[in-house]
Amino acid sequence: MKIGALAVGLALAPPMASADTFVRMVSGPAGGSWYPLGAKIMQVMQADIKGIATSNGPGGGVGNIKEVSQGNAEIGWSYGHTAYNGYVGRGKFDKPYKDVRFFATLYPGVVQIAVPKSSSIKSIADFKGKNISPGKAGWTGTAFAETVLSAYGLSFDKIKQAGGTVHHVDYTDSVALMKDGHIDVFVAVTSMPQASFIDLNFKPGIRMVGIDPDKMKGIIKDNPGTFATKIPKGTYEGMDGDVSTLATATVMVVNAKLPDDLVYNMCKVFWKEHATFVEVKKTWKDVKLADALAAAAIPVHPGAERCYKELGVKKM
Numbered sequence: 125m126k127i128g129a130l131a132v133g134l135a136l137a138p139p140m141a142s143a144d145t146f147v148r149m150v151s152g153p154a155g156g157s158w159y160p161l162g163a164k165i166m167q168v169m170q171a172d173i174k175g176i177a178t179s180n181g182p183g184g185g186v187g188n189i190k191e192v193s194q195g196n197a198e199i200g201w202s203y204g205h206t207a208y209n210g211y212v213g214r215g216k217f218d219k220p221y222k223d224v225r226f227f228a229t230l231y232p233g234v235v236q237i238a239v240p241k242s243s244s245i246k247s248i249a250d251f252k253g254k255n256i257s258p259g260k261a262g263w264t265g266t267a268f269a270e271t272v273l274s275a276y277g278l279s280f281d282k283i284k285q286a287g288g289t290v291h292h293v294d295y296t297d298s299v300a301l302m303k304d305g306h307i308d309v310f311v312a313v314t315s316m317p318q319a320s321f322i323d324l325n326f327k328p329g330i331r332m333v334g335i336d337p338d339k340m341k342g343i344i345k346d347n348p349g350t351f352a353t354k355i356p357k358g359t360y361e362g363m364d365g366d367v368s369t370l371a372t373a374t375v376m377v378v379n380a381k382l383p384d385d386l387v388y389n390m391c392k393v394f395w396k397e398h399a400t401f402v403e404v405k406k407t408w409k410d411v412k413l414a415d416a417l418a419a420a421a422i423p424v425h426p427g428a429e430r431c432y433k434e435l436g437v438k439k440m
Contacts, residue, residue, distance in 0.1 A: 144175035150183035150200040155295030158201045164404045172393045185264025193221035204373040204419035205349030206264045211422040216267045223380040225425035229418045230374040231410045233313045241329035253286035256309040257298040265313035275339040295320045315407040334368040373419035387427025
């Protein structure tokens with residue numbers, strides 16, 4: 125089965141009568157890395173686990189926690205700090221979402237902030253009154269973008285009050301807006317290098333804007349699971365120096381009520397097929413079994429716990 129064919133199935137589709145269990149994944153937006161990886165993972169699980177049918181649908185880090193906890197999806201992508209915030213009910217979450225359990229730690233999601241190469245913008249402090257695209261409502265990147273802005277005394281509302289605009293659109297539309305000159309700033313929390321930034325670097329050409337280290341300290345303190353990192357020089361053609369920024373661990377979560385045996389089998393297949401997922405996204409080579417529980421800031425599903433115990437993985 126081709127990935128594209130599998131991805132057509134929406135995450136919220138009704139159960140298929142021909143299967144014992146329907147496993148719905150909510151991943152990420154078109155143009156990002158989560159969506160094609162999610163499609164492949166679901167394809168492999170359906171092929172390897174008897175009695176299940178799967179689907180993969182678009183989503184975002186914040187919304188996915190809600191969907192999985194509420195039982196509208198069985199498995200979803202998010203970030204370590206977002207999963208924690210959802211579980212305890214803080215930040216962008218209106219209440220605790222307790223029916224979500226940890227499944228696996230993947231790779232870092234890095235805050236990447238791009239402006240056109242010809243832009244006069246030098247710092248995040250210059251974003252006041254500018255036109256920005258931080259992602260769609262419900263995406264972790266969107267929430268993270270406003271967290272970073274707040275460290276500089278800014279917010280989406282303040283940007284708009286100063287005459288700027290905030291476009292809550294996906295990666296594909298963000299690229300189109302910047303190419304057409306309609307936005308000054310594009311923010312995404314994603315893997316490196318990312319296809320949308322590669323595209324923009326070809327036209328109109330981009331420059332990455334860093335986060336000041338003194339601002340990062342406060343953000344990290346207030347947001348468990350985030351950490352300082354760098355976008356290494358050469359990540360995008362023409363980058364002649366490292367850029368300081370923040371990151372959080374990409375994670376997968378599952379619904380707390382999923383049967384232990386099902387999650388156990390999902391976990392075993394997930395790690396057995398590691399090389400298959402590298403074929404979809406080279407960044408997957410950075411996903412290590414030894415780090416599978418590194419970002420587990422919420423309870424681990426018992427089925428996954430059993431799997432990791434057998435595989436010799438311990439919580440850090």
